[in-house]
Amino acid sequence: MTPLADARPQSVTHETPADESLFSSDAGTVTVWSDIGCPWATLALHTLHAAAKRRRAELVVDHRIFPLELFNSQSTPKPIIDAEIVAIGAKVPALGWRLWSAPEYTYPVTTLPAMAAVQAAKAPEVGGLRASDQLDTALRHAFYAESRCVSITSEILAVAEVCPLVNAKALAVALERGEGRSAVHRNFAVAQGPRVQGSPHLFTAAGVDVHNPGADFRWTGNPQKGGFPDFHAYSADWADEVLDSVAGPQQR
Incomplete structure (x- = not known):
């Protein structure tokens, strides 16, 4: 999802890497720019995790924020998210998504607190990158599959409690101190540059640079004026190429 526009799928490309403000320089890490409130990003992350599980490969994700509301x-x-949930959920039922079923007044008005919590979880005392990724996955599931209001700190911490890698008490302290919030705005500053095209955008130190991979779709009209996503096809093949780029020789 791009600001005020639809996400344009691209194939995986290889370009000159190594800007640490843009992606991790660690060769084994996939940097993913996204918004928790972006269904296309959540689809991409699900695909990446599923491919890693199938390959029995270690996956390290460094989450960066592409804050659509900013x-x-x-x-x-x-209505835009609902239309995308229907289109994507019908094409990839394994996601287990459903339309919002809780009272309308409990619908999240913002995803910034949830994304700040994912950033705060990167701190060693909270759990580190793997904990951060586990929390991100759980928060997305809470929103898309369980209709939980991930705008609220108490709900974010309730989700964190069921993440084995996350020290929920340490996360609560970090959020009280405002940890993670500054990362939202630092990421926003980078995301406004030309390299990050939208949510999701994936990078690796080996040169992978791909925006919204695998999805072949178009909007039938302006999404803010009643258009619908016409989702033609989805290929998960891109995930193996991304994983190959971060794998050691023994994992390929």
Whole structure:
């Protein structure tokens, strides 16, 4: 998902790497720029995790924030997210998504607190990168599959409690101190540059540079004026190429 526009799928490309402000320089890490409130990003992350599980490969994800509501100066409109959930959920039922089933007044107005918590979870005392990724996955599941309001700190911490890698008490202390919030704005500053095209955008130190991989779709009209995502096909093949780029020789 790009600001005020639809996400344009691209194939995996290889370009000159190593800007640490843009992605991790660690050869075994996949850097993913996204918004928790972006269904396309959640699909990409699900695909990446599923491929790693199938390959029995270690996956390290460094989550960076592409904050749609800061780009657009508004919450991402629920009708747009609903349309994308229907289109994606029908094409990839393994996601287990459903339309929002809780009371409308409990719908998340912002995803910034959830994304700040994912950043705060990177601290060693909270759990580190793997804990951060586990929390991100759990928060997405809470929103898309369980209709939970991930705008609220108490709900974020309840989700963290069921993440084995996350020290939920340490996370609560970090959030009280405002940890993670500054990372949202630092990431926003980088995301406004030309390299990050939208949510999701994946990078690796080996040169992978791909925006919204695998999805072949178009909007039938302006999504803010009643258009629908016409989702033609989805290929998960891109995930193996990304994993190959971060794998050691023994894992390929």
